[in-house]
Amino acid sequence: MEGLMEDDELKILPEGCVSTILSFTSPQDACKSSLVSTIFQSAADSDIVWERFLPVDYEDIVSKSNVRFEFSSKKELFLHLCNSDLLIDGGRKSFRIEKSSGKKSFILSARDLHITSSNDPLYWHWASLPESRFSEVAVLRTVSWLEIVGKIKTQMLSPNTKYGAYLILKISERSHGLDSMPSEISVEVGNSQGSTTIAYLRLAREHARKQQMERLFYGNRMEMLKSRVVEGDGRAPSERDDGWLEIELGEFFSGENDEEVKMSLVEVRGHHLKGGLIIEGIEVRPKQY
Amino acid sequence: MSSSTDSPTLTTETTQLSPQPDTETAKPTKKITLKSSDNQIFEVEESVAMEFATVKSFFEDSPSTDTVPLPNVTAKPLSQVIEFCKEQIKFKANPDEAQKKKYNAEFVTEKSDKDLVDMIPVANYLEIKDLLDVLNQAVADRIENKSVEYVRSFFGIDNDFTAEEEAALRREHAWAYEGVDED
Structure with a gap:
């Protein structure tokens, strides 16, 4: 042999x-x-x-x-x-795989979210935008009670992975009242109460100019409004590659069990009218370490 | 209880069975000779040799032989493979998953890159699935996030692409070459 x-x-x-x-x-x-x-x-x-x-x-x-x-x-x-993006569930969600890790990410479209009063055309309307991956986006006309909630089951996600939840939005030129008061953002997994932090719905470049004006005219009123919500530095939207803005609502660990994750942005304490916000959806994607 | 596997003497249980000795349990520990390509002789217990699926089928085909020539396996990786299989036999007799995991981890940790790479084709040829799994995982851990040049020298492989082919591949997967570890 x-x-x-x-x-x-x-x-x-x-x-x-x-x-x-x-x-x-x-x-x-x-x-x-x-x-x-x-x-x-x-x-x-x-x-x-x-x-x-x-x-x-x-x-x-x-x-x-x-x-x-x-x-x-x-x-x-x-x-x-x-x-x-792969549109699934009748176009209500989109799915992607993250290239470097192979982990799953989803975007829940505005239609897949719970947006208070979104079926009342006085407050919100649904529009089709060429820059959206979905057939419809939610456009805020004017509302005093701003509440956007998305829910996803951890079983849909890659297990044992740190995920971030991001609200994908645009702020129109005619926006008003959105950052008079910080929005409260949170991510909760299962029954555990997640921590709430704050975010400002505003464009960074607009902000500097506005801030100067605010101090000049409404100094005390702004301070008073801000003291009604939890303390924190406050996040602001950042630009995405797809032309939208995003704001991180929070993060969570997907673990191995099936739990419901509730992601939200709420601004209901100011009682003032706000408008000019466009909602594409909420993205849930793995966070880089 | 352990005497039934270690000792060749027939127990009361086995006497009730057919007089033909059970090849698995009752045979006296037979030695099998393995001969490497560089003509080194390895005498191993039959149970160890039977861990090598290739050797096992060789014996099934020609049961009278007692020396198995392994014309494409050199002595060094073969001796390491035998060392691994001897330990696995012990774990088969006394299952202890934690100890086995620990042993497997130490077995690969102390080996050089070259030792691991040399053992893979041997484990593949001899069809030792457990060892192959351990080696593949260990090698994967060592090359993860390394540069192409590092991986080439790790496996001792020459680049056999033309300059055009290489350029085309680099374009196709440009994203993959970013952010690798220092060699």
Whole structure:
């Protein structure tokens, strides 16, 4: 038997082993490894690798979409789900995979949120915007009671992952009253009372100018309004890559059990009218460490 | 109880069975000889050799042989693989998941990169699934978030792409090359 095989045959790592090794790394490592050698490239493209990176319930999620798309490999499917929003649940939610980790993220559309008085056209109306991934966004005309609540089950998310919840919004040029008073934002998991903090619905560039005016005219009134809500520095919206603004409502750990996460932004203490807010939805996505 | 696995003497239980000795339990500890490609001889207990699925089927096909030539396995990785399997036999007799985990972790931690890489094809060829799992995970941990050049030298692999192919691949996965650890 000796001499029948080349002596150095086993010095070469079998492609199947390379695939298994890469499946234990990350999507980023697997893509990068394509460049190591031709064996690695072919191993890094295999379904063994990408099946492991896809969420365990990806078939279920994809089946909730109206869009039927063809893909030739698990890698192609994975990258497709990273690079574009997949509308699911009749267009009420969108789904994505985070490229570097393979973890799941969702955006609950405005229609999937509980927005107080949103079905009363006096206060809110529903519009279709070209820059929205959804068919409709909620546009605030004017309201004194501003309450936006989103709910998601942790079982829909990747387990044991730190997630952040972000309200995706726009502030129109004709907005008024939105940051006269800070909004209270919170994220609660299950029955545990989450901590409430504050946020200002305003554009940073507008803010500096306004602040000067406020101090000049309403100094005392502003201080009084602010003292009615909890203390804190107050978050402000930041710009997203998709042209929207976002404001972090809070964070939570998805764990392993199925619990309901309640994410909210509320401003009901000022009693003044506010308007000019456009709500795209609430995004729930993994937080970078 | 442990005597039934360790000792070749027949117990009262086995005497009631057919007189043919049970290959798993009652046979005296038979030694099997493994010969590496660099002509080193390894004498191992049959139970250890049977951990190697490839060797096991070799014996099923030709039961009269007592020396198994392994023409493409060199002595060093083979001796390490045998060392691992000997321990696994002990855990089979006395299951202790925590100890097994600890042993497996230590087994790979103390090995050099080259030792791990050399053992993988051997474990794959001999079809030792437990060891292969441990090695694959250990190697994955060591190359995670490393640069392409690091991974090449880790596995001792030469770049066999043309400059054009390499450039095309870099473009395709440009995002993946950002933020890797220092080599």
